[in-house]
Each structure stands twice: as C-alpha cells, then as structure tokens.
Amino acid sequence: MKTLIYGVTVITANAAFDVIPNGAVAFENGVITYVGPTPDEKARAAYDEVLDGRGGVVLPGLINTHCHAAMALLRGYADDLPLQAWLEEKMWPLEARFTAEHVRWGSLLAIAEMLKTGTTTFVDMYDHMDEVARNVEETGIRAVLCRGVIGLCPREVQVAKLEEAKAFARAWRGAADGRITTMMAPHAPYTCPPDYIREIVDAAAELDVPVHIHLSETAREVEQNVRDYGVRPVEHLRRLGVFDRPTLVAHAVHLTDEEIAILAEHGVKVSHNPGSNLKLASGIAPVPKLLAKGVTVSLGTDSAASNNNLDLFEEMRLAALLHKGHTQDPLAVPAAEALKMATIYGADAVFQRDRIGSLEVGKRADLVLLDTRAPHWHPHYDPVSHVVYAARASDVRRVYVDGRLVVENGVCLTIDEERVRYEASRLAAELTGRSLF
Ligand SMILES: CSC[C@H]1O[C@@H](n2cnc3c(O)ncnc32)[C@H](O)[C@@H]1O
Numbered sequence: 001m002k003t004l005i006y007g008v009t010v011i012t013a014n015a016a017f018d019v020i021p022n023g024a025v026a027f028e029n030g031v032i033t034y035v036g037p038t039p040d041e042k043a044r045a046a047y048d049e050v051l052d053g054r055g056g057v058v059l060p061g062l063i064n065t066h067c068h069a070a071m072a073l074l075r076g077y078a079d080d081l082p083l084q085a086w087l088e089e090k091m092w093p094l095e096a097r098f099t100a101e102h103v104r105w106g107s108l109l110a111i112a113e114m115l116k117t118g119t120t121t122f123v124d125m126y127d128h129m130d131e132v133a134r135n136v137e138e139t140g141i142r143a144v145l146c147r148g149v150i151g152l153c154p155r156e157v158q159v160a161k162l163e164e165a166k167a168f169a170r171a172w173r174g175a176a177d178g179r180i181t182t183m184m185a186p187h188a189p190y191t192c193p194p195d196y197i198r199e200i201v202d203a204a205a206e207l208d209v210p211v212h213i214h215l216s217e218t219a220r221e222v223e224q225n226v227r228d229y230g231v232r233p234v235e236h237l238r239r240l241g242v243f244d245r246p247t248l249v250a251h252a253v254h255l256t257d258e259e260i261a262i263l264a265e266h267g268v269k270v271s272h273n274p275g276s277n278l279k280l281a282s283g284i285a286p287v288p289k290l291l292a293k294g295v296t297v298s299l300g301t302d303s304a305a306s307n308n309n310l311d312l313f314e315e316m317r318l319a320a321l322l323h324k325g326h327t328q329d330p331l332a333v334p335a336a337e338a339l340k341m342a343t344i345y346g347a348d349a350v351f352q353r354d355r356i357g358s359l360e361v362g363k364r365a366d367l368v369l370l371d372t373r374a375p376h377w378h379p380h381y382d383p384v385s386h387v388v389y390a391a392r393a394s395d396v397r398r399v400y401v402d403g404r405l406v407v408e409n410g411v412c413l414t415i416d417e418e419r420v421r422y423e424a425s426r427l428a429a430e431l432t433g434r435s436l437f
C-alpha cells in the first residue's frame, strides 16, 4: 500500500535540517519513498491512501534512549528521594517481587504512553524481557531491548543472569521484522564487580551487540568508584574494555573534561535524562560540553518511577531550557539541537542512524503527525521552535511505526488501553499494598 501525507510542514531532521512548508511524506512497505513539496493532484492520485494533513506538522518518530518500561507500575510510589535511597529502600525491595505478569502489564502501560506521546523507538533495560519483547511485537513499536544485569549476588546467580541476558540478546535481535534489536547491559559500575563487567562485555563482543550501562549518575557513585577502584567511573570502564564495544551510557552527569575526551575518543553515546536527573537531585549533565566535543547526546526519560512520565516532548523542552539556565548561555542547547537529540542523535545512540531518526527516502517510516490547531500553537513563526518550546504531547494525532498506523486521533490502535489501565492498577495496588485513587 502506497501512503501519502500532504499539506504538512515536514521537519526532516536530515543533515541539512530541512523544514518543508506545504510538504509531503510518502511511504510503502514500511519504507519512506518521498519527502518533498506537496505533489499536485494528478501525482497524488497514484497513491492508494492519501491523507490531507493541512495545518499539521510531521516529524520523525521520537527515540527514547533510556527507560525501564515496566517501572511504570511504580510511578509516583516514591518521590523526593536521592538515587541510592530511592533504589535501595524503595525500588529494589518491590522489584524483587516483580513477576513476568508485572513486567507484561507495566511495560504495556509504558508502551501505550510512549506511542501516544510520539515515541516510536525506546531502549529498555530490565528483567523478564521476553514479556517486553512480546509487547513490542504486538503493539508495533520499535525497541532496543536488554536484560539488565546487577551483579550484587552469589556467583551462581551472576552466571545464570549472564546466560539469560545472552540468550535473550541472541533470541530477539532482529525480531518483529527488524523492529527489535538487542544490547548487553551491566547495570552500573557500582552494582557489577569488574570481572563481571568484563564477562558481560566479552559476551557483547561474541554476540556482536552494543553495551548499555548507567554511568556517573551521582557524585556519590563517583566517590565510591574512586574509593573502591582508585579511578573515576569513566576510566574504570575504559580499563575494563567497555568502550572497545559500541556503547550507550545513561546519565553521564558527573564528568570531568578528561572524561568527556575519553567518551569522545571512543565514540561512546550518551543518553541524557534531564527529568530523572533533576527529580532524583543527581545533578546536571555537561551536555553543551559533550556536544562541543562531538559526543552524541540523545534523550531518555529513565523510568516513570523517577520522572514521572515517559514524555519526550517534556525532555526536549527541559534539555533546551535547563542548559541555558545552568550555563547562562541562551545558545547552550538551541531548539534544533534539542529536536536532534530526540530524533537523529537518538538513532545514532542506538547505532541505527542509517534506518531511523530522520525523514529521508530509504529510511523506515517512523513518523509523528502533530495537530497545530490548539491555542498554544498560534501564531507560529518557526515550527522547530514550536515543537520544542510550545508543543505538548497531547498534540500528537497520528503515529506510524514501520509504516503502520499505531495511533490515530490520539488513540492507540494496537493496545486495549482500558484493559491495560485495569491490570496495571490492580497489580500496582497488590504490590504496594496501597489503595489507588
Ligand atoms: C537491572 S534492571 C534495571 C535496574 O535499574 C534500576 N534503575 C532505575 N532507574 C535507575 C537509575 O536512574 N539509576 C540506576 N538504576 C536505576 C531499576 O530499579 C532496576 O533495578
């Protein structure tokens, strides 16, 4: 089926960052076949499905490069705590009781939220990942999935987790018509002993998949690393050979200039999570410095338990505003840069720059159509400025992934949202013992 959306402002996020007024995008069999000015009526007749999008804005599907989807069940369960207390006293005790059922419904709730807010690809690090993968298959979203591995356990449990992570990465890579790719994920330098990290990295090399890891999220973590291993976390991971593999690190808040140089030298990709970093009082990542040194900085939400939503429009706006305030430089992260972080830099961060992240002929047809009729869109001078500084996730009208329509009129077509709300609320109440309002 050949589909054409015309009469829209197209934000391509291509290398020239072209914005096409009264533009059009066409796709067939999941692949973009045309991006350019609106074709005349005669040319439009050649398409099987023609959508008049006049007044709308089309942009590439957003890419969330760090998430723990199933933790949507713990949204709002424990707020206003620093990372370590939040993890050790609140998250880990409850997560120890998570079953496959919790992950099934929690991740489905998260996927519904992400699709409806314009996210077409997400990176997920968690346990019971077969459940997440099956949800990805069924809902039509694109994902990079990894079984997160925490090594604070007896050796036989470490081995079992590693085997499970390998089996998962092997079994699911390329699944769902290529919408699923996989990575290996040691959770963090402070939860995985050095030899264990080496083993996980060896497994990533054997499987030829990238590595995803939390890095230098808090000052405390950095101090602890220096105390335990004599070096800061970036040098620690470099010595362990992590950066010899394609690597995506989450957070990267506490970095020296020397550490930024190491990340740049090794082509390490960063997932910047401003909402989570602010809420957990972790600090502010040196994003302008990272960008200036050529490090790819993408955007992630982290989980709904530390954010407390999975809305990349919010993260884009936060990224653009936060670094201006912090550096007192209005150009620290300009609007176009924030939009790239959520799109083409996201594609680069998941090593799929040739497939997704921009609207270009030959790429997969992952795109979002925004409705611009709401008052907050008017007047509009610059569509990129509007998407970053004024738009809201509720402006998302249509979402396509791989050319498949998955959200229409703000409704997710591939998910029974009422059932998901019911099951997720039921499981959350049982788990926490709290009655929900
Ligand atoms: C091994 S599965 C993933 C693991 O990560 C935990 N987690 C969630 N958010 C964060 C964060 O911001 N920093 C570090 N770890 C985090 C989650 O609770 C799971 O246990």
Ligand SMILES: [Zn+2]
Residues within 6 Å of the ligand: 066, 067, 068, 214, 250, 302, 303
């Ligand atoms: Zn995380």
